[in-house]
């Protein structure tokens with residue numbers, strides 16, 4: 001629960017996208033945050049306070065004049081670690097730009113010292129209007145962060161111009177990055193590799209492995225939320241690119257070695273979570289092989305050793321993290337690889353353990369550091385494993 005103990009004020013203004021803010025409230029609660037929802041009068045026309053009260057387990061505030069409202073704007077402004085406004089209507093943005101404080105939400109935004117994140121959402125013409133643009137610039141020039149709006153369907157129909165509110169997951173990721181600002185990974189270039197590689201047998205068939213890419217994707221997502229400037233070098237997967245992360249797609253182990261070689265000079269941290277194919281067909285066929293040709297014996301040749309290929313390219317101080325997926329005696333093999341490949345940290349797991357390794361959302365790993373420290377982690381969700389790995393990296397970054 002990365003947000004345990006953090007207090008988030010979620011302001012909701014009167015846009016049609018306020019229905020998506022119910023999901024956002026839920027995401028924030030799931031991450032462990034204490035969430036106080038503040039509705040404008042118009043927002044309460046779209047979503048009943050009861051919905052947010054049920055989702056957050058806390059009373060919803062909407063008027064500066066009501067029972068719990070007395071000085072609530074000051075109380076909430078001081079207590080909040082983060083204020084999110086989603087959706088932020090054109091009207092709300094205009095009021096904040098002018099410094100108006102004519103209701104609970106605008107008053108607390110004026111009093112807030114915590115970071116503020118707004119998610120504008122409106123009709124595309126309203127968004128493109130120079131008055132709205134100028135109001136938004138006024139907000140961002142005063143340090144208010146903004147996410148979206150995006151191009152996509154609006155309530156009134158499809159649009160090819162921005163106006164649609166960012167999805168709750170995207171807003172939650174930006175919020176996480178704001179909450180963790182200033183940590184050891186802030187501004188650091190983090191390169192993560194993920195997924196399997198694929199080697200062609202013929203134009204339609206490949207040799208690959210069971211890696212889903214989930215571990216690397218969760219690492220890239222978590223590193224971005226910690227302020228990193230993240231590049232994800234990904235083999236073929238069906239996963240959605242994490243928010244904020246630059247994704248470079250590769251296919252073969254040779255592609256992976258090339259992409260890592262290119263990314264390495266700028267990298268402060270390299271995390272090699274990909275599962276590259278160790279062998280490729282020595283003579284891939286230019287045409288589809290047919291069963292009618294009879295029995296087939298394949299000659300395989302070893303692929304590039306990607307980690308070893310980085311040894312001459314590493315700049316001093318790049319923090320190197322490797323993964324060792326073994327089947328038996330994993331820790332001992334991991335220690336050997338840590339030394340052989342001159343790593344700072346190795347993440348070891350056993351592919352035969354239930355719930356660990358490929359194609360599952362969980363993993364059970366042991367972290368072994370160059371300084372000799374070993375941390376045996378319980379079976380955890382891969383995002384929690386990613387956070388534990390990043391904690392270990394952050395604790396050792398110079």
Ligand SMILES: Cc1cc2nc3c(=O)[nH]c(=O)nc-3n(C[C@H](O)[C@H](O)[C@H](O)COP(=O)(O)O)c2cc1C
Nearest residue numbers: 013014015016017040042043089090091092121122
């Ligand atoms: C059905 C409906 C949908 C609306 N959707 C939006 C919207 O997405 N974005 C927006 O800026 N205003 C929208 N409005 C207009 C706002 O509700 C109106 O400007 C209101 O004064 C906003 O008040 P508030 O910013 O205090 O919440 C909508 C109005 C209606 C009736």
